Amino acid sequence: MGHSGNLQLKVVNGDAGYVLEDVPHLTDYIPDLPTYPNPLQFNAAYSVVKQYFVNVDDTVSQKIVVHKDSPRGTHFRRAGPRQKVYFVSDEVHACIVTCGGLCPGLNTVIREIVCGLYHMYGVSKILGIDGGYRGFYSKNTINLTPKVVNDIHKRGGTILGTSRGGHDTSKIVDSIQDRGINQVYIIGGDGTQKGAAVIYEEIRQRGLKVAVAGIPKTIDNDIPVHISGPAVIDKSFGFDTAVEEAQRAINAAHVEAESIENGIGVVKLMGRYCGFIAMYATLGSRDVDCCLIPESPFYLEGEGGLYEFIEKRLKENGHMVIVIAEGAGQDLLAESLQSMNQQDASGNKLLQDVGLWISHKIKDHFARLHKMAINLKYIDPTYMIRAIPSNASDNVYCTLLAQSAVHGAVAGYTGFTVGPVNGRHAYIPFNRINERQNQVVITDRMWARVLSSTNQPSFLSANELAKFKREKPSCPVVG
Numbered sequence: 001m002g003h004s005g006n007l008q009l010k011v012v013n014g015d016a017g018y019v020l021e022d023v024p025h026l027t028d029y030i031p032d033l034p035t036y037p038n039p040l041q042f043n044a045a046y047s048v049v050k051q052y053f054v055n056v057d058d059t060v061s062q063k064i065v066v067h068k069d070s071p072r073g074t075h076f077r078r079a080g081p082r083q084k085v086y087f088v089s090d091e092v093h094a095c096i097v098t099c100g101g102l103c104p105g106l107n108t109v110i111r112e113i114v115c116g117l118y119h120m121y122g123v124s125k126i127l128g129i130d131g132g133y134r135g136f137y138s139k140n141t142i143n144l145t146p147k148v149v150n151d152i153h154k155r156g157g158t159i160l161g162t163s164r165g166g167h168d169t170s171k172i173v174d175s176i177q178d179r180g181i182n183q184v185y186i187i188g189g190d191g192t193q194k195g196a197a198v199i200y201e202e203i204r205q206r207g208l209k210v211a212v213a214g215i216p217k218t219i220d221n222d223i224p225v226h227i228s229g230p231a232v233i234d235k236s237f238g239f240d241t242a243v244e245e246a247q248r249a250i251n252a253a254h255v256e257a258e259s260i261e262n263g264i265g266v267v268k269l270m271g272r273y274c275g276f277i278a279m280y281a282t283l284g285s286r287d288v289d290c291c292l293i294p295e296s297p298f299y300l301e302g303e304g305g306l307y308e309f310i311e312k313r314l315k316e317n318g319h320m321v322i323v324i325a326e327g328a329g330q331d332l333l334a335e336s337l338q339s340m341n342q343q344d345a346s347g348n349k350l351l352q353d354v355g356l357w358i359s360h361k362i363k364d365h366f367a368r369l370h371k372m373a374i375n376l377k378y379i380d381p382t383y384m385i386r387a388i389p390s391n392a393s394d395n396v397y398c399t400l401l402a403q404s405a406v407h408g409a410v411a412g413y414t415g416f417t418v419g420p421v422n423g424r425h426a427y428i429p430f431n432r433i434n435e436r437q438n439q440v441v442i443t444d445r446m447w448a449r450v451l452s453s454t455n456q457p458s459f460l461s462a463n464e465l466a467k468f469k470r471e472k473p474s475c476p477v478v479g
């Protein structure tokens with residue numbers, strides 16, 4: 001096996017096209033670090049486990065759909081407890097920070113990092129950083145113990161608070177160094193993981209024995225994940241909970257629309273640059289007649305347009321439900337409203353309210369035509385789907401993510417994000433997670449399932465479809 005690598009890439013090539021995209025280790029830049037036996041083997045609860053530790057050479061394959069002659073492809077290091085650890089319990093001084101927007105399950109991840117460190121590794125010095133990245137240098141810290149975090153998974157939000165912007169790398173690493181912190185757990189979305197990568201690089205340049213672990217959070221599912229799109233992580237925590245909660249809004253829209261002549265229910269769901277929540281909520285509900293997402297451009301007027309489809313569906317069924325992701329149709333809004341081009345503190349584009357806009361457009365159109373009296377109800381559950389506690393299945397998922405992060409940091413790995421790859425938890429280098437934003441691939445089978453379930457137009461001409469097929473590479477299809 002040959003090694004090739006730099007600060008960001010640590011790639012190992014093996015036989016038959018085997019590639020390991022490895023994560024950094026503290027010993028990459030601090031040689032001769034002492035190791036210690038993993039205390040987990042003396043832990044009463046874990047004594048029932050037949051094999052305590054994962055083999056150091058275990059890796060998880062990114063590709064599970066293969067042909068007879070396919071190369072073995074990319075692999076990631078398997079997550080889990082190692083026989084040797086690089087920290088003794090008393091030496092560990094950990095901290096946890098949450099950044100970006102809210103997401104169901106943030107508190108569960110915090111809880112399980114604290115409990116995992118305490119119960120599995122005997123760690124008692126754990127600090128909560130208040131209010132996101134800027135909290136490192138501008139706020140007081142919170143002492144976290146299993147008692148403090150005992151009930152927090154039942155609450156939405158994050159007990160640590162969160163923020164956008166305020167990522168000042170030197171001030172953050174100064175604070176880590178001054179406080180003697182040697183394990184940093186960073187929970188957040190695509191922006192946060194980019195910030196974590198820069199912190200890791202600065203720590204490495206300063207030669208500090210500090211492990212940096214990222215736990216990916218994104219209600220939008222915009223971190224490269226496996227729900228359609230090239231596979232890295234299967235899906236992000238809180239996504240299931242959000243999709244479940246979105247059902248309540250869709251049900252309400254359906255009940256309202258069904259109960260009145262020519263009723264139209266419009267539901268706006270989160271999804272700044274991608275329509276995963278809208279797509280899954282639509283497929284989950286089966287009451288949706290039209291799902292509009294940022295990845296699939298649509299138009300209103302003329303043949304094959306939205307107005308024509310609405311008229312047709314109302315004539316057929318007497319009612320309809322439209323689900324629209326917040327980032328959909330922003331080009332159309334920019335044409336008809338004065339574009340604001342505003343950004344939030346992290347540099348994310350601030351969007352105009354497409355739900356309200358489209359509701360007005362539809363009402364105006366049918367009023368102008370005098371053809372058909374419609375009754376439109378607009379429901380905007382935006383923050384309601386993310387400000388709730390995670391459901392049971394997300395809670396279990398959050399536990400595995402948190403424990404994987406703890407096992408990895410204690411074993412000396414750093415500069416990594418945790419996540420399940422084809423069902424097995426793995427350590428993924430930051431560069432892989434940060435390479436691009438995940439989006440619904442509208443030439444994939446999952447989007448076809450939506451079109452088939454709603455029977456809505458694709459809004460694409462034959463030429464556009466051919467262009468999309470050429471541009472977007474076909475990727476491993478789920479299901």
Ligand SMILES: Nc1ncnc2c1ncn2[C@@H]1O[C@H](COP(=O)(O)OP(=O)(O)OP(=O)(O)O)[C@@H](O)[C@H]1O
Nearest residue numbers: 100101164165166167188189190191192194195346
């Ligand atoms: N390229 C970057 N380099 C360093 N820090 C960044 C970068 N992008 C974002 N950040 C920081 O990461 C934090 C969170 O970023 P952002 O507000 O974009 O949310 P996010 O993590 O993407 O979560 P979400 O979009 O799901 O709400 C902010 O404090 C921001 O300053």
Ligand SMILES: O=P(O)(O)OC[C@H]1O[C@](O)(CO)[C@@H](O)[C@@H]1O
Nearest residue numbers: 100101102219220270271272344
């Ligand atoms: O209003 P805030 O808190 O900035 O968050 C809104 C954004 O956060 C997200 O939920 C991502 O976390 C986007 O879908 C949405 O545009």
Ligand SMILES: [Mg+2]
Nearest residue numbers: 100189190191
């Ligand atoms: Mg983001």
